[in-house]
Amino acid sequence: MASDIRTLELKSPIDVAEYLFRRLHEVGIRGVHGVPGDYNLVALDYIPKCGLNWVGNVNELNAGYAADGYARVKGISAVVTTFGVGELSLLNAIAGGYSEFVPIVHIVGTPSTLSQKDGMLLHHTLGNGNFEVFSEMSKNISCAMAKMNDPHEAATLIDNAIRECWLQSRPVYITLPTDMVEKKVEGERLKTPIDLRHPPNETEKEDYVVDVVLKYLHAAKNPVILVDACAQRHRVLDEVHELIEKSNLPTFVAPMGKGAVTEILPNYGGVYAGDGSKEGVRERVESSDLILSIGAIKSDFNTAGFTYRISQLSTIDFHSNYIRVKYSEYPSVRMQGVLKKVVGKMGKLNIQPGPKASNDIASEHKKISTDEVITHDWLWSRVGQWLQPKDIVITETGTANFGIWETKFPEGVLALSQVLWGSIGYSVGACQGAALAAKETGNRRTILFVGDGSFELTAQEVSTMIRQNLKPIIFVICNEGYTIERYIHGMDAAYNNISEWKYKDLIPAFGGTPQNSKTYQVKNKQEAEDLFNDNTFAQAGVLQFVELYMPKEDAPKALKLTAEASARTNAKQ
Numbered sequence: 001m002a003s004d005i006r007t008l009e010l011k012s013p014i015d016v017a018e019y020l021f022r023r024l025h026e027v028g029i030r031g032v033h034g035v036p037g038d039y040n041l042v043a044l045d046y047i048p049k050c051g052l053n054w055v056g057n058v059n060e061l062n063a064g065y066a067a068d069g070y071a072r073v074k075g076i077s078a079v080v081t082t083f084g085v086g087e088l089s090l091l092n093a094i095a096g097g098y099s100e101f102v103p104i105v106h107i108v109g110t111p112s113t114l115s116q117k118d119g120m121l122l123h124h125t126l127g128n129g130n131f132e133v134f135s136e137m138s139k140n141i142s143c144a145m146a147k148m149n150d151p152h153e154a155a156t157l158i159d160n161a162i163r164e165c166w167l168q169s170r171p172v173y174i175t176l177p178t179d180m181v182e183k184k185v186e187g188e189r190l191k192t193p194i195d196l197r198h199p200p201n202e203t204e205k206e207d208y209v210v211d212v213v214l215k216y217l218h219a220a221k222n223p224v225i226l227v228d229a230c231a232q233r234h235r236v237l238d239e240v241h242e243l244i245e246k247s248n249l250p251t252f253v254a255p256m257g258k259g260a261v262t263e264i265l266p267n268y269g270g271v272y273a274g275d276g277s278k279e280g281v282r283e284r285v286e287s288s289d290l291i292l293s294i295g296a297i298k299s300d301f302n303t304a305g306f307t308y309r310i311s312q313l314s315t316i317d318f319h320s321n322y323i324r325v326k327y328s329e330y331p332s333v334r335m336q337g338v339l340k341k342v343v344g345k346m347g348k349l350n351i352q353p354g355p356k357a358s359n360d361i362a363s364e365h366k367k368i369s370t371d372e373v374i375t376h377d378w379l380w381s382r383v384g385q386w387l388q389p390k391d392i393v394i395t396e397t398g399t400a401n402f403g404i405w406e407t408k409f410p411e412g413v414l415a416l417s418q419v420l421w422g423s424i425g426y427s428v429g430a431c432q433g434a435a436l437a438a439k440e441t442g443n444r445r446t447i448l449f450v451g452d453g454s455f456e457l458t459a460q461e462v463s464t465m466i467r468q469n470l471k472p473i474i475f476v477i478c479n480e481g482y483t484i485e486r487y488i489h490g491m492d493a494a495y496n497n498i499s500e501w502k503y504k505d506l507i508p509a510f511g512g513t514p515q516n517s518k519t520y521q522v523k524n525k526q527e528a529e530d531l532f533n534d535n536t537f538a539q540a541g542v543l544q545f546v547e548l549y550m551p552k553e554d555a556p557k558a559l560k561l562t563a564e565a566s567a568r569t570n571a572k573q
Helices: 002-008 016-026 060-074 085-099 113-118 133-139 151-168 187-191 203-219 229-233 237-247 281-286 335-345 376-386 399-406 426-440 452-458 461-467 483-488 503-509 525-532 535-539 557-571
Strands: 013-015 031-034 077-082 104-110 145-147 172-177 184-186 224-227 251-253 268-271 291-294 315-318 322-325 328-331 392-395 414-416 446-451 473-478 517-522 543-549
Touching: 013 016, 013 187, 016 151, 016 172, 016 184, 016 187, 031 060, 031 426, 060 077, 060 085, 060 104, 060 414, 060 426, 060 452, 060 461, 077 085, 085 104, 085 133, 085 426, 104 133, 104 151, 133 145, 133 172, 145 151, 151 172, 151 184, 184 187, 203 315, 203 322, 203 328, 203 335, 224 237, 224 281, 229 237, 237 335, 251 281, 268 281, 268 399, 315 335, 376 399, 376 525, 392 399, 392 426, 399 446, 399 483, 399 557, 414 426, 426 446, 426 452, 426 461, 446 452, 452 473, 461 503, 461 543, 483 557, 503 517, 503 543, 517 525, 525 535
Parallel strands: 031 077, 077 104, 104 172, 145 172, 224 251, 224 291, 251 268, 291 315, 392 414, 392 446, 446 473, 473 543, 517 543
Antiparallel strands: 013 184, 315 322, 322 328
């Protein structure tokens, strides 16, 4: 009776599921990824009512990859799975989102609270009456958990989960039991948007840190800026660009930060990845007496096998929840406020120019003919010449991800990759999510480069792209297997080989027609050059799928160096 009275007191009753999906709409989500299952079906009925589009993926893992790609373009995403079998299939993708700071709202349809309380022997369970085991698996890869077992707490739990997802830029986990879907919550709350602002830094502490930063910045003779992934994930790119443009300091990005900086700026110098850097970049960064390192993630693949040669004594690290000046750390000071004040107070600085990034192709690789095979030394600079402003470029962990380091982007290009988590097959699902987000925000071109081995893991997600009328340009690099793994160990080992599919024939098999798709096969430089010069191809009016053939043992220099370092690390006793 008490709960009935509390429900009657609601000013504007609204169903829990509707409240949840309206909050998702509020923060910018329009496409909801996932796979239906009997524990989430009734909840899915609310999606169109709330102005959302149900995407419907081929499997949960692909759905998670797609949600990851969508979030990197739009800022946040949502994916719905069913209890047990569905949510566990998603966990690899959610772990990747947690690892790489990607905000994904994971909603799990679960058995009713009554069934759970009674420990019923239900399908999709372990048969032992334990309904908490799967949520416990998600606990360490979620920054917040919202278990909606009481309708009177549901709205608060939903708002808190979405807020933490946004602020921490990591996945959250929300359960939606079948008997909670239609329970009532206070709809009046929807009139007040969720507060997605970080609390400001303590003024005194922030001002002190700014003064310390400026002291070393003004004393430096040849400072540089190095931007990495967390500058994107924690939404400080406006402050970063103001710093770059007003200071005019030589600026570089780490591999995971590729695309974070406008690369047409005159002081942009390219990708710094230790020994994997382009000529001139490593020397300029490592000779600097002060590096303003913004949002760094110093993982093995992001540093070309830990080949950074940067002393902490010449580094100021800016992070989402602390600043480190040399060896002094200032916790609970967010970089956004500090960067704003540094830009406002820095005045004139000592500047020594750095190298200039370009898409120039070395003379020994310029020859174009039907006899010339496509090589990485030629391809990535040529891709840079072909790209257009505001393109979205997704590269798979492997040759494509390392190759794109060599590409100078036009203005506004967004790069997606999974350098830290590195789950092969990620990029195909991420392409679907990114292409959907691009469609929702103005039809930017979405371009995927993926190796044949990686493509085979998640190829079926191309069918979702076709069904959703998305128009990505997909390059499958056909080089007979797992090239990155060949360079780590087993160049000719059978376990690095794959079945050679007729890749472009999958497009009609997945529902592609001459009206909504087109396929190409490119086996030499001349054919590639002709394709890059094709205006119809460049316009991306339909889904386009390219088989791009490259030699089995050809790889970017940075990949070879990183693979060698990885092999050494793996072999340490």
